[in-house]
Amino acid sequence: MGNLDGKVALITGGARGQGRSHAVTLAGAGADIVVCDIAEPIGSVPYALSSAADLAETVAQVEKVGRRCVAVPADVRVQAELDAVVGRAVAELGHVDILLANAGIASYGPIAEMSGAQWQDMIDVNLTGVFNSFRAVVPHMIERRSGRIVATSSIVARMGATNSGHYAAAKWGVLGLVKSLALEVKQFGITVNAVLPSGVNTPMLDNPAMYAVFRPDLENPTRDDVKEMFDDNSAIEGLLDPVEVSNAILFLVSDAGRHLSGEAITMSGGMSAGMT
Structure with missing residues (x-):
């Protein structure tokens, strides 16, 4: 599925987790890859973010599957840094055909107690970061009269989220951005879609801060206290493997998905069955 020979994909948040999975999956289909990631801490995020390593x-x-990969440290909150990533992609690989606006963070707390910094970091990364990614790449795609864009939203773009209202707000916003951009660029041969996964087995979930969310009945829960959630993905409602999301994205960015734009592809293990 998805012959991407000759294509170049730019992936934000590509250092690990879903971003790395997307990079390797698209490379396996023939694409060369550009990845960027902040690779340093953000103050309000309660778990370790990615590193240069x-x-x-x-x-x-990516190189193991025989494709080129350019990696650039960049903060999606800063437009100039994303513009520089696109400039380097064009200089080294010639063009950008695919954008995966994937970078994201998580943090937790009730709205009434949430700090201003916690709210702002979430909106700046998970929503403004998507906006900045779009602005960096879309002019290039318009000039070339083609492109595929996929943004990572979340199942919570269909609902509220206890102790994560800022996350839900950002992901609802991503969906609005996707649908709006899809309308604006359809005449240029550019498709814009969103994927809305439920829980994905990545470091964003597999960390002590999230263990405490899953097990509020324990004072200091460990991974052993939530082991079943991370180690048993056999049930349909279990955590998604990152490659499952990557395969959905591969469909959207390939010729097979050329007629899909403005869509929100929900991957929720059946959770969406109870939603309108």
Whole structure:
């Protein structure tokens, strides 16, 4: 599925987790890859973010399947940094055919107690970061009269989220951006879609801060206290493997998905069955 020979894909948040999976999956279909990631901490995020070593590992895994990979440290909150990533992609690989606006963070707390910094970091990364990614790439795609864009939203773009209202707000916003951009660029041969996964087995979930969300009945829960959630993905409602999301994205960015734009592809293990 999805012959991407000759294509170049730019992936934000590509150092690990879903981003790395997307990079390796698209490379396996023939694409050369550009990945960027902040590769440093953000103050309100209660778990370790990616590192320069993580970016290097993504490069190694892409090169292992025989494709080129350019890795650039960049903060999606800063438009100039994303513009520079696109400039480097064009300089080194010639063009950008695919954008995966994937970078994201998580943090937790009730709305009434949430700090201003916690809210702002979430909106700046998970919503403004998508907007900045679009603005960096879309002029290039318009000039070339083609492109495929996929943004990572979430199942919570269909609902509220206890102790994660800022996350839900950002992901609802991503969906609005996707549908709006799809209308604006359809005449240029550019498709814009969103994927809305439920829980994905990545470091964003597999960390002590999230263990406490899953097990509020325990004072200091460990991974052993939530082991079943991360180690048993046999049930349909279990955590998604990142490659399952990657395969859906591969369909959207390939010729097979050329008639899909403005869509929100929900991957929820049946959760969406109870939603309108």
